Amino acid sequence: MRNHDIQPQYFVKNTHPSIISEETFEATQQELKRRNLMLRDPDRKYRQNYSNVSPFSNQYFCGECGRPVIRRRMTSSRKGEKYYISGWQCRVTAGRDPDYKDCKTSYVQETDLENAFMKIMKAMKENLHEVRLEAQQAIEKASLSPPEQQRLEELNMQIEAVTNRISELAAKESATTDAIYDATLRHLIYEQEILQQERDSLEENMQEQLYLEKQLQSHLDLLETTEELDDFDVKLFKNTIERGIIYKERMVEFQFKCGVKRSICARERKTPKKK
Numbered sequence: 001m002r003n004h005d006i007q008p009q010y011f012v013k014n015t016h017p018s019i020i021s022e023e024t025f026e027a028t029q030q031e032l033k034r035r036n037l038m039l040r041d042p043d044r045k046y047r048q049n050y051s052n053v054s055p056f057s058n059q060y061f062c063g064e065c066g067r068p069v070i071r072r073r074m075t076s077s078r079k080g081e082k083y084y085i086s087g088w089q090c091r092v093t094a095g096r097d098p099d100y101k102d103c104k105t106s107y108v109q110e111t112d113l114e115n116a117f118m119k120i121m122k123a124m125k126e127n128l129h130e131v132r133l134e135a136q137q138a139i140e141k142a143s144l145s146p147p148e149q150q151r152l153e154e155l156n157m158q159i160e161a162v163t164n165r166i167s168e169l170a171a172k173e174s175a176t177t178d179a180i181y182d183a184t185l186r187h188l189i190y191e192q193e194i195l196q197q198e199r200d201s202l203e204e205n206m207q208e209q210l211y212l213e214k215q216l217q218s219h220l221d222l223l224e225t226t227e228e229l230d231d232f233d234v235k236l237f238k239n240t241i242e243r244g245i246i247y248k249e250r251m252v253e254f255q256f257k258c259g260v261k262r263s264i265c266a267r268e269r270k271t272p273k274k275k
C-alpha cells in the first residue's frame with residue numbers, strides 16, 4: 001500500500017554506502033549549475049539554444065539588449081564580385097526575435113572575432129603576472145571570509161547532529177499515532193532544511209573559489225605551453241572562454257573562465273597606404 005500522505009515520510013542520510021564522496025557530488029552540482037548559466041546572458045534573462053555549429057556557438061550575447069548572438073551567412077561584394085562571409089549578430093537585429101525589435105547592434109565578422117581573441121591571448125602571454133594578479137582578485141572576491149569559513153564548519157556539525165537525531169527517531173517505529181513523535185520529527189526535518197540552505201549558499205561560494213583557482217592554473221599552463229598564437233586556436237578558445245559580450249561599434253568583451261575580462265574592438269581600421 002503506497003503511502004500517499006498517510007504517514008510522515010523522511011529523508012534519512014548516511015544509511016547506505018556512498019558511491020561517490022560528498023565533496024565530489026557538491027563539485028559536480030556546481031559544475032552543472034555553471035554550465036547552465038553559461039548558456040544565459042549575464043542578467044540570466046535569456047537562454048541560448050544548444051548548437052555546435054561553430055566554436056562560438058552559445059558563447060556570445062548582445063551587450064545592448066542581452067539577447068543571444070547568432071551566426072549568419074551573409075553576402076558582400078568586392079570589385080563587382082559577390083562572396084559569402086560568416087558573421088555574428090544579435091538575434092534581435094537579425095530579425096529572429098518577434099517579441100523585441102529595439103536593438104541595432106552591428107554584426108561582427110567571424111574572422112574578426114577569431115583575430116581579436118588571438119590578439120588578446122598574445123597580450124596575456126606577454127603579461128602573465130598581470131593575468132595572475134587579476135585572477136587572484138576574482139578568487140579573493142569569491143572566497144569565504146574567516147567568519148564564513150567558521151560558520152560553514154559549524155553548519156556541517158549542526159546538520160550532522162540533526163541528521164543523526166532524525167535517523168534515531170525514524171528508526172523507532174511507533175505502533176500508535178504519536179502526535180509528539182511526529183511533531184518532533186517534522187521540527188527536526190524543518191531545522192535540517194534551513195541549515196542546509198545556508199550551508200549550500202556558503203558551499204557554492206567555496207566551490208566557485210576552487211573552480212577559479214583550477215581555471216587560473218589551466219589558463220597559465222595553456223599560455224606558457226602554446227607557442228604559436230597567430231592562427232585561431234579552437235581548443236584554446238573552448239578551454240579559456242566563459243562567454244563573450246558584443247557591444248556597439250563592434251566592441252567585444254571576452255570573459256575568461258579564470259575570472260579575467262578583456263575588451264577589444266573586433267574590427268581593425270586599416271591605415272590608408274601612402275602614395
